[in-house]
Amino acid sequence: MNPRYLRLILVPALAAIMVACSGPESPQDVTKAFWQAAVQGDAGEVAEYSTLKAPERFDADFARWAEYQPSWGRVIIDSDEASVVSRFSSKEHPQYRGRSFTTYLVQRDGEWLVDYERTVSSARGDAFGDLLRQFDQLGKSLSEQFDQSAEQAGDQMDLMLEQLGQEMEKAQGQMNEQATEAVENFSEELRKALEKMDKSLQRALEEEQEAPAEGDSKQFHSVALRNPLRAG
Amino acid sequence: MADYLEKLRFPAGSEGPLLLLLFCGSLQFLQSLFPDPFLYERAAIAGGQWWRLLSGHLVHTNTAHLLLNGAAVIALWLVFGRSALLGNRHSVAKYLALVALLALLISGGLWLWFPNVDNYYGISGVLHGLFCFGAISELSQRRWSGALLLAGCAGKVAWEWIAGPSAATGALIEAEVAISSHLLGSVSGTLFALVLWITRSARCEGGAIHSAG
Numbered sequence: 001m002n003p004r005y006l007r008l009i010l011v012p013a014l015a016a017i018m019v020a021c022s023g024p025e026s027p028q029d030v031t032k033a034f035w036q037a038a039v040q041g042d043a044g045e046v047a048e049y050s051t052l053k054a055p056e057r058f059d060a061d062f063a064r065w066a067e068y069q070p071s072w073g074r075v076i077i078d079s080d081e082a083s084v085v086s087r088f089s090s091k092e093h094p095q096y097r098g099r100s101f102t103t104y105l106v107q108r109d110g111e112w113l114v115d116y117e118r119t120v121s122s123a124r125g126d127a128f129g130d131l132l133r134q135f136d137q138l139g140k141s142l143s144e145q146f147d148q149s150a151e152q153a154g155d156q157m158d159l160m161l162e163q164l165g166q167e168m169e170k171a172q173g174q175m176n177e178q179a180t181e182a183v184e185n186f187s188e189e190l191r192k193a194l195e196k197m198d199k200s201l202q203r204a205l206e207e208e209q210e211a212p213a214e215g216d217s218k219q220f221h222s223v224a225l226r227n228p229l230r231a232g
Numbered sequence: 233m234a235d236y237l238e239k240l241r242f243p244a245g246s247e248g249p250l251l252l253l254l255f256c257g258s259l260q261f262l263q264s265l266f267p268d269p270f271l272y273e274r275a276a277i278a279g280g281q282w283w284r285l286l287s288g289h290l291v292h293t294n295t296a297h298l299l300l301n302g303a304a305v306i307a308l309w310l311v312f313g314r315s316a317l318l319g320n321r322h323s324v325a326k327y328l329a330l331v332a333l334l335a336l337l338i339s340g341g342l343w344l345w346f347p348n349v350d351n352y353y354g355i356s357g358v359l360h361g362l363f364c365f366g367a368i369s370e371l372s373q374r375r376w377s378g379a380l381l382l383a384g385c386a387g388k389v390a391w392e393w394i395a396g397p398s399a400a401t402g403a404l405i406e407a408e409v410a411i412s413s414h415l416l417g418s419v420s421g422t423l424f425a426l427v428l429w430i431t432r433s434a435r436c437e438g439g440a441i442h443s444a445g
């Protein structure tokens with residue numbers, strides 16, 4: 001075959017292969033790929049294009065955004081950080097104001113990745129919304145951990161109670177006599193201690209009435225200060 | 233620790249406020265043993281004890297005061313999280329540096345403009361600064377709730393100057409509430425955030441800007 005014809009075939013073929021094999025490179029391309037995966041609920045792809053470490057932590061709620069039309073605005077690249085103004089508006093009524101937010105990106109090893117946490121925070125709304133969601137997530141996380149711990153503790157407690165019951169049955173006979181004696185001794189000691197405490201309290205009350213009144217709270221501040229304390 | 237905080241779904245960089253609370257707690261313990269060397273005390277600073285410009289903000293008058301401000305540190309972090317104005321990298325160091333800068337600016341303001349404040353304890357001035365910084369940071373991300381938060385803070389500080397410091401809080405913390413530190417903190421936080429915002433915007437405009445869409 002004429003090498004000229006061969007070149008005509010090979011060059012477009014190679015170009016096609018290179019385009020097909022290379023992933024999104026620019027911040028805008030990565031943003032598009034990320035949001036496409038997000039609205040499709042593809043956690044694996046989302047993790048691939050973002051800083052999300054674990055795909056299972058992907059918030060599947062974004063799948064509901066599939067009914068909205070994404071559009072992209074100004075792209076700002078600042079060293080190894082970038083941001084893309086993003087907007088999701090209704091497909092049926094694009095004239096209405098949609099949700100506008102910022103997709104944040106960071107460059108790692110020469111590759112742009114969506115900063116998942118900041119972007120999701122920006123996409124979801126303002127600081128109050130973030131706070132409520134964080135409380136909700138924190139509550140869920142603590143609840144899960146508590147459930148796990150409670151289950152383990154419950155199993156251990158059952159085992160301990162069973163062993164304790166067996167031990168107590170063995171010791172019951174011996175303990176009966178010893179317990180009676182111990183209770184009598186303890187009663188006597190307690191009576192003496194109460195008498196002693198009563199005297200001590202009376203003495204303390206008398207001393208307090210005689211002594212000048214002073215603040216009893218622990219002072220953290222310098223007693224050398226003569227002026228009123230000021231704090232904020 | 234970062235992994236555990238991430239597991240509990242705390243915002244990234246939560247080590248910053250936790251370290252701040254650790255500093256406050258440690259200094260509070262030391263202050264219970266040695267009450268003199270940490271507070272902002274004008275006469276001692278004039279005598280060359282410069283560390284008080286910073287340490288005065290980390291010690292508190294009593295445990296209630298420490299707990300009150302500690303809760304506010306956590307609440308502010310949960311509301312604002314990692315600030316967009318501080319960027320992504322070294323978020324813990326930047327948070328602590330911001331706290332230190334605000335503390336020094338407030339101390340400088342107290343020294344220059346409020347000579348009647350001869351002693352001062354607590355981190356609430358810095359907290360006002362962090363609040364305003366966070367609100368401006370929200371605005372820089374086009375979240376207009378930031379303006380509302382900023383207006384709320386301005387209203388609160390103005391009310392303190394009109395009506396006087398809260399007597400109930402004063403009774404709880406066993407000291408007069410230093411409203412001058414709240415004012416200085418709010419102004420410092422706002423101005424510093426605006427400077428950062430303008431600087432970042434100018435750098436982005438002057439550097440590599442690509443327009444699309």
